[in-house]
Amino acid sequence: MMQRTIPIAILCLSGAIMVAAYFISSAQSWGETVTTWFNILAAVAFVLGAGNLIAMNLEKISSQRAGWGYAAITLVSFAFMLVVGLFKIGAVPNDKHPDIHFAGSYDSAASPFGWMYDFVMSPLTATMFALLAFYVASAAFRAFRAKNTESILLLGTAFIVLLAQTAAGMFLTGWIPEESAFAFLRLDKIKAGIIEHVQTAGMRAIMIGIALGIAAMSLRLILGIDRSYLSKN
Amino acid sequence: MQRTTSARGITALVAISAALLAPCTVAMAQAGDAVAAPEHGWFRTDRGALYATLVVVGIAIVVAIVRARAGHPVKIRRMPALEAVDEAIGRATEMGRPVFFIPGIQDMTDIQTVAGVTILGRVARTAAEYDAKLEVPTSRSIVMSAARDIVQAAHFEAGRPDTFDAGRINYITDEQFGYVAAVTGSMMREKPAACFYMGAFYAESLLFAENGNSIGAIQIAGTAEPSQLPFFVAACDYTLIGEEFFAASAYLSGERVQLGSIQGQDIGKILAVGLIAIGVVLGTIAAFDPGGSTETAFDNLKSLIGG
Numbered sequence: 001m002m003q004r005t006i007p008i009a010i011l012c013l014s015g016a017i018m019v020a021a022y023f024i025s026s027a028q029s030w031g032e033t034v035t036t037w038f039n040i041l042a043a044v045a046f047v048l049g050a051g052n053l054i055a056m057n058l059e060k061i062s063s064q065r066a067g068w069g070y071a072a073i074t075l076v077s078f079a080f081m082l083v084v085g086l087f088k089i090g091a092v093p094n095d096k097h098p099d100i101h102f103a104g105s106y107d108s109a110a111s112p113f114g115w116m117y118d119f120v121m122s123p124l125t126a127t128m129f130a131l132l133a134f135y136v137a138s139a140a141f142r143a144f145r146a147k148n149t150e151s152i153l154l155l156g157t158a159f160i161v162l163l164a165q166t167a168a169g170m171f172l173t174g175w176i177p178e179e180s181a182f183a184f185l186r187l188d189k190i191k192a193g194i195i196e197h198v199q200t201a202g203m204r205a206i207m208i209g210i211a212l213g214i215a216a217m218s219l220r221l222i223l224g225i226d227r228s229y230l231s232k233n
Numbered sequence: 234m235q236r237t238t239s240a241r242g243i244t245a246l247v248a249i250s251a252a253l254l255a256p257c258t259v260a261m262a263q264a265g266d267a268v269a270a271p272e273h274g275w276f277r278t279d280r281g282a283l284y285a286t287l288v289v290v291g292i293a294i295v296v297a298i299v300r301a302r303a304g305h306p307v308k309i310r311r312m313p314a315l316e317a318v319d320e321a322i323g324r325a326t327e328m329g330r331p332v333f334f335i336p337g338i339q340d341m342t343d344i345q346t347v348a349g350v351t352i353l354g355r356v357a358r359t360a361a362e363y364d365a366k367l368e369v370p371t372s373r374s375i376v377m378s379a380a381r382d383i384v385q386a387a388h389f390e391a392g393r394p395d396t397f398d399a400g401r402i403n404y405i406t407d408e409q410f411g412y413v414a415a416v417t418g419s420m421m422r423e424k425p426a427a428c429f430y431m432g433a434f435y436a437e438s439l440l441f442a443e444n445g446n447s448i449g450a451i452q453i454a455g456t457a458e459p460s461q462l463p464f465f466v467a468a469c470d471y472t473l474i475g476e477e478f479f480a481a482s483a484y485l486s487g488e489r490v491q492l493g494s495i496q497g498q499d500i501g502k503i504l505a506v507g508l509i510a511i512g513v514v515l516g517t518i519a520a521f522d523p524g525g526s527t528e529t530a531f532d533n534l535k536s537l538i539g540g
Contacts, residue, residue: 229379
């Protein structure tokens with residue numbers, strides 16, 4: 001009983017405080033306090049997460065499961081970053097201690113932490129992000145198949161916008177004077193019209209729905225109507 | 234008797250709404266002074282219109298809940314994405330492959346993550362009933378803790394507490410693309426038969442969905458990030474768009490009170506449509522009569538809504 005009542009009470013109180021903090025000037029500090037509570041919880045939970053990460057990867061290695069080599073790399077990288085970060089190891093010699101290695105500034109780009117971030121982490125992240133270009137192409141290929149009226153409209157619209165983005169768009173219709181009565185036939189004008197009017201109208205309709213959905217869901221949670229996130233036992 | 238109780242409840246709500254809207258009336262009265270004096274009083278006058286909208290929509294939702302509780306019929310349209318949950322998990326069970334549930338990359342402070350983990354409860358219960366293997370890789374420690382509690386509760390509800398394995402709900406990393414690399418790697422190795430993407434997604438949405446598509450998994454997505462919706466629509470079998478995503482938890486519960494709250498949202502939509510229609514009419518007339526009283530009324534409406 002208490003296992004359900006206390007979390008619901010905390011949620012109701014926190015939710016009500018956050019709403020009040022947004023509208024009442026003097027209650028803003030209460031909202032900041034609730035956020036601080038969450039940050040403390042998140043910091044404690046991070047230890048739990050790191051423990052889970054180590055346990056999961058050690059288990060993968062010991063049982064030689066598929067991809068156990070990646071688990072080993074993860075653990076070595078984790079340990080390395082933890083050591084250089086916690087012990088604040090610097091790379092360049094310190095002026096005060098020229099004979100001691102790794103006594104330089106730990107927060108400079110030349111430190112092991114900065115070096116790993118700039119030359120390992122960033123390139124890996126950029127590589128993953130770059131893969132997106134190929135996935136966009138394959139997803140667009142499937143989405144733009146002319147199967148029915150709606151998909152033909154989608155294909156046509158996408159074709160105009162894509163063409164207008166390229167030099168070919170200007171080459172084809174750029175000769176039409178901007179002041180003429182036929183300026184609306186310029187691909188850049190058609191593209192701007194599609195983005196500013198058609199797309200924006202559609203997006204705003206979705207945004208209104210989302211805002212109402214958030215209000216309804218928040219109300220269900222704050223009033224304790226939706227308790228599906230809690231155990232019944 | 235029930236109807237009388239309902240009528241009394243609605244009367245009480247009208248009285249409460251009048252009381253709640255009182256600060257907004259004060260805010261409107263102070264609106265002129267607010268321009269000259271940027272300092273706010275006890276109530277944020279610059280957020281008065283939003284407060285009024287919130288109160289009206291909130292009251293509409295509560296009225297709908299009260300009506301549903303009193304026995305009034307609640308009719309909600311079918312959501313194919315949610316009807317397909319059982320089918321997707323059943324397919325995974327038959328194929329002997331796991332089910333992946335990705336709750337987005339944001340923390341529990343994001344309402345989308347909260348919506349995602351409430352849907353996880355239903356998915357986990359079905360997976361427990363079917364004895365399917367459910368994997369939940371998370372990118373936040375608190376989400377992992379919440380997901381473990383929810384999945385464990387689902388196993389208890391399904392009468393299968395012995396099959397709960399906390400080791401299948403793991404924390405990967407807070408780093409966006411590190412998380413993507415780990416999850417897509419697991420996808421390619423374990424070949425899940427069903428993938429659920431429910432939460433806040435950004436650039437990683439298409440990386441997940443296209444990888445899932447390439448291994449032939451049934452994919453059901455739900456998010457309120459408008460910029461990511463086209464990617465999910467293109468690559469997934471079913472997508473919960475915006476408000477559908479927030480309604481999913483109530484829809485799956487099947488409880489009248491929760492379904493009533495979805496009906497209450499429609500009153501908010503009617504209000505939005507009404508304001509848009511008034512704005513369109515005033516804006517059109519103002520275009521033909523620049524500097525007239527209609528333009529002033531149009532400008533006032535825009536500033537009231539927050540434009």
